[in-house]
Amino acid sequence: MRAVTSIADWRSAAEGFRAAGHSVALVPTMGALHAGHASLIEAACRDGHQVIVTIFVNQRQFNDASDFARYPRTTEADLEVARAAGATLVALPTADEMWPVGTATTVHVGAVSENWEGADRPGHFDGMASVVTKLLAITGSCTAYFGEKDFQQLAIIRRLVTDLGLPVTVVGAPIIRDDDGLALSSRNVRLSADHRDAALAIPAAVARAARGGSVTDIEADARDLLVAAGLTVSYAAVVNAATLAPFTAGDTGPARFIVAAIVGDVRLLDNGPAHITGDHHAARH
Ligand code: AMP
Secondary structure (H helix, E strand, O other): OOEEEOOOHHHHHHHHHHHHOOOEEEEEEEHHHHHHHHHHHHHHOOOOEEEEEEEEEOOOHHOOHHHHHHHHHHHHHHHHEEEOOOOOOEEEOHHHHHHOOOOOOOOOOOHOOOHHHHHHHHHHHHHHHHHHHHHHHHHOOOEEEEEOOOHHHHHHHHHHHHHOOOOOOEEEOOOOOOOOEEEEOHHHOOOOOOHHHHOOOHHHHHHHHHHHHHHHHHHHHHHHHHHOOOOOOEEEEEOOOOOEEEEOOOOOEEEEEEEEEEEOOEEEEEEEEEOOOOOOOOOOO
């Protein structure tokens, strides 16, 4: 495994893989790699690609400066995780090269980015879409792997790849959880033991949605679980899995339960399938 910092080296490595007849996979990350990231790298290896992992803590997608400052940075350990998972190349671009002085281009994806995270974190998705577009542009033709953990992000990336006609196949990979059910996140290291216990209400809410019921019942029960554990709920909603719009009686495709909640000063995301049964807006009895 090779590590590079310059965009030129990264681009020429990707071109070299393709020239040698290999397919290329891209696994974009912000570092602090854990088993969730490793699962993406491993999936890309299993699919037969030369795997490029990028590690870049993208300042433009942090709407909160202190969140950016506190974001964990563990480069040496990250390189080891990437190597063990089978990466061929790790690109560690610099902020100066990713966002050169005078940067004036922003990628804004409409509709699907407006609700939920988009509403709660102004500018976040523009920063994310801008960096992902640049990562894909540098890498060139590839299969790009993203976690379902960030479900709205994945939907936005699918949309932008389609809309811009990028030579990219997007693969969504399942959420990796700790033994207690909490979805792995680089932010989990900031949870105290008590807050971590309270945070288990989040996977409990996801499990509630999977058990099924009306939209109204699922959303109300989920909110009750989160509030009872002392969490501040940003949203806990059943949505159309493709458009991320609130799920309505007219929806025929799959429904997804998405949740964001704050425990202590850590904001956590989770989601899972919602099984909508009966009169989908029937109130609980
Ligand atoms: P991040 O470093 O948080 O930007 O995440 C990089 C990629 O890893 C994104 O595609 C995330 O959705 C994915 N990811 C993060 N946590 C998990 C997890 N627990 N399971 C699966 N994928 C994850």
